[in-house]
Amino acid sequence: MKTRPTPTASSPLSPASLNRRDFLRKGALLGGTAALFAALGQKSRAATVVSASEAPEHPDVKFGIIALTDCSPIVVAHEKGFFAKYGIRSKISKEASWAVIRDRLSTGDNQATHMLIGMPYASSMGLLGSPKKPMIYPWMLNRNGQAISLKKSFRGKVGADAAALKPFVDAAKAAGKPLTFAQTFPPGTHAMWMRYWLASGGIHPGDAAGGGADVNLVTIPPPQMVSNMRVGKMDGFCVGEPWNARAIDDGIGYTALTTQDMWKDHPEKVCAFTAEFAEKNPKTVKAVLKGLHDASVWLDDLNNRSEQCDIVSQPSYINCPKEIILGRLLGDYDYGDGRKKQDENYMHFSKRNCNFPQPKFGKWWLTQFRRWGMVEGAPDYSAIDQVCRPDLYTEAMAEIGVTDRMIDNSPQKFFDGTTFDPSGDLEAYAKSFAINSLKG
Numbered sequence: 001m002k003t004r005p006t007p008t009a010s011s012p013l014s015p016a017s018l019n020r021r022d023f024l025r026k027g028a029l030l031g032g033t034a035a036l037f038a039a040l041g042q043k044s045r046a047a048t049v050v051s052a053s054e055a056p057e058h059p060d061v062k063f064g065i066i067a068l069t070d071c072s073p074i075v076v077a078h079e080k081g082f083f084a085k086y087g088i089r090s091k092i093s094k095e096a097s098w099a100v101i102r103d104r105l106s107t108g109d110n111q112a113t114h115m116l117i118g119m120p121y122a123s124s125m126g127l128l129g130s131p132k133k134p135m136i137y138p139w140m141l142n143r144n145g146q147a148i149s150l151k152k153s154f155r156g157k158v159g160a161d162a163a164a165l166k167p168f169v170d171a172a173k174a175a176g177k178p179l180t181f182a183q184t185f186p187p188g189t190h191a192m193w194m195r196y197w198l199a200s201g202g203i204h205p206g207d208a209a210g211g212g213a214d215v216n217l218v219t220i221p222p223p224q225m226v227s228n229m230r231v232g233k234m235d236g237f238c239v240g241e242p243w244n245a246r247a248i249d250d251g252i253g254y255t256a257l258t259t260q261d262m263w264k265d266h267p268e269k270v271c272a273f274t275a276e277f278a279e280k281n282p283k284t285v286k287a288v289l290k291g292l293h294d295a296s297v298w299l300d301d302l303n304n305r306s307e308q309c310d311i312v313s314q315p316s317y318i319n320c321p322k323e324i325i326l327g328r329l330l331g332d333y334d335y336g337d338g339r340k341k342q343d344e345n346y347m348h349f350s351k352r353n354c355n356f357p358q359p360k361f362g363k364w365w366l367t368q369f370r371r372w373g374m375v376e377g378a379p380d381y382s383a384i385d386q387v388c389r390p391d392l393y394t395e396a397m398a399e400i401g402v403t404d405r406m407i408d409n410s411p412q413k414f415f416d417g418t419t420f421d422p423s424g425d426l427e428a429y430a431k432s433f434a435i436n437s438l439k440g
Contacts (some may be wrong), residue, residue, distance in 0.1 A: 002372045048074040050087035052325040054399070056284035058277075062091040064101045064113035067223045067318045068240040069325055070142040070269045071114045072308055073349055077295035079311050085294070086287040094316060098185035105274060106133040112268040112288055114141065116188030120367050120387050124275075125375055128186050128208055134275035136390035140291050140355050141269040141296075145328065145347025146190060146259040147244040148197055151229060152252060155337045156212045160257040160415075162201025169203050169214050180216040181205075182225060183238035189268055191217075192368050193259050194238040199435040200416045207373035207437035223319070229253055240268070241347065242318065242325040245334075249324050254336030260345040264413045265352060267361040278392070286396035293402065296350035305329045353391070360422035362388045364412070367420075370430040373437035 050056075063078070065383040075092060077083045088432040093110055102123055104110045115137070119130075150158055153229030158164045172179045181198070183191035186208060190232075196207045198215065206213025220228055225237045227406050230252050235245075238259075247253035259266060271292060278285050278301035298304055309322040309329065318325065327334070348354055362384030368377050390407060397405065411421045420429060431438060 005080075011258055050287070051317045053089075054283060054287070056087045057281045058111065058284045059087055060089045060091075061111045061284065061288060062093050062109070064093050064095050064104055064110040064115075065317070066098065066101060066114055066221070066416060067093060067320075068114075068269075069242055069312065069318065069329065069347060070145060070240055071317065072299055072312050073141050073292050073295045074112075074114055075312050075317050076269065076299060076308060077291040080295065080298070082294040082298075083288065083291035086290045088287050088291055090291075091172065092316070098188060101132065104410035105135070105272065106131060108274070108277070111273070111277055111284075112196055113272050115270050116185055116190070116265050117361060118187040118192065118347060118369075119185065120270065120272050121362060121369070121384070122187035122374075123374070123388050125379075125383065127369065130187075131250060132276055132331055134386065135229065135272050136275050136278050136387055136389045136392075137272045138269035138278075138285065138389040138396070139271040139292055140346055140357055141271055141292070142162050142349050143265045143268060143352070143354050144258075144260040144424060146193060146238065146240045146268065147255045148194060148236060148238045148259075149225075149229075149244045149247045149253045150256050151234075152371050154235075155254050158256060159337070159339070162197050162199075162203060164201070164256075165198075166202050171268070178216050179235040180213065180233065182218050182220040182228065182234045182239075184222050184225075184239055185219060187365075187369065187374060187390060189259075189266075190238040190240070191219075192365070193262060195368075195372060196414075197238075197257070197262065202435070204435050205372075207439075211373075212437060226250060226252065230386050242320050245324050245328055246320060248334065255333070256335075257415075258333065258343070262430065263412065264345050265354075267358070270357070275386070278389075281380060282392070285392060286399065289393060289396035290400050293350075293397065296355060299349040300351050310430065353405050353408060356407070357390050357393055358386045358408055359384050359388050359390065360420075361411070362411055362420045363426055364420055367426055367430040370427070371433055371436045371438065373439040375439070378430075381426050 063074050065074055078090040080093055099115050105113045119139050120135035123130045124134045169179055183194045185395055198205045204212055204214045205217050222239050225239045225243045226246050228234055245257050309326045312318050313320055313322040313325055331343045333343045334340045366379045366381055370379055409422055411419050413419050
């Protein structure tokens with residue numbers, strides 16, 4: 001795949017010191033362009049004004065989000081004026097589920113969206129009931145920061161090793177009452193982490209339709225995970241923060257393991273567009289990416305994480321107490337079963353080449369679609385080139401002087417001792433797992 005030279009965040013721009021509302025209010029009071037620049041914190045005209053040649057074709061952009069901590073780059077770019085800096089008039093639309101996120105992007109109600117990395121592939125391929133709609137992602141929003149939680153009755157009996165769960169699974173299945181585990185969307189990250197973990201312990205999660213399963217695997221929107229576990233509708237779930245921390249705070253569950261325990265610096269959410277919108281509005285897409293870059297650099301300064309939580313904890317975004325969100329954002333992990341640690345691999349938004357849309361992650365996702373019978377026969381592994389767009393990322397970052405981020409094709413190591421080599425035989429890798437639902 002051809003890509004242009006790749007940028008990085010070696011010279012991040014300083015973020016605006018005012019949030020969006022303060023910026024607009026003070027700009028109106030002061031009047032005049034010079035006063036607006038002063039309100040932005042002594043920015044030069046060149047650093048703040050969008051030239052006519054760079055102006056977005058579609059400056060009004062509505063972003064879909066789900067109530068998860070990793071929506072933060074979009075929300076912060078909106079609230080603190082990072083999108084406005086590049087000519088984007090942003091709006092945030094909090095959606096009820098990932099299916100709604102997909103549909104509102106597909107129909108054009110939202111122009112950009114917070115999305116699970118597997119979803120643009122599933123929609124572009126028309127998998128699992130998704131209307132076939134080509135989508136792209138030129139930006140990765142975050143790495144790490146999800147977890148698998150279990151109900152409190154397993155506390156002290158089951159930890160990171162899913163093999164300890166298997167006797168309970170086998171007994172429940174034999175009694176005709178299989179245990180139930182939840183994920184947030186079938187081709188998404190949480191489904192893959194839950195499937196991978198269960199299978200690592202000898203537990204079959206079944207194919208996409210539930211065939212051959214040792215357990216029930218159900219789809220629940222992220223904000224509803226805790227309430228469903230509270231009333232006994234599930235035995236465990238995989239979701240992003242803050243809902244794992246919330247389960248502990250509410251006294252109904254604990255963290256078995258984090259997803260970074262499974263795969264350090266794994267991919268998570270992306271900022272996605274329809275392919276049609278991106279083709280028609282390339283300057284708009286680049287402006288969005290520039291705003292996300294500034295927000296992401298701001299977010300990865302831990303001194304800003306308290307303010308981040310002030311912003312995203314609001315009812316219009318995550319609607320969860322700030323204190324529950326903040327702890328794990330600072331790497332303070334209390335698993336709720338006596339285990340505690342300071343985790344250096346907490347959720348991050350910019351560092352360690354976070355935002356570059358790595359083609360290898362798409363390759364891994366397609367191998368898992370294959371493994372779990374979501375496609376019949378070998379998929380077209382080259383299809384990632386149509387969905388993952390490092391070229392758009394590179395162009396946007398080069399325009400703001402970020403030039404040292406690059407494609408990383410190194411092998412990925414997993415907690416179970418296996419390695420994924422993106423340069424190797426992808427079909428052989430997909431077929432290498434003892435527990436699978438291969439079709440064709």
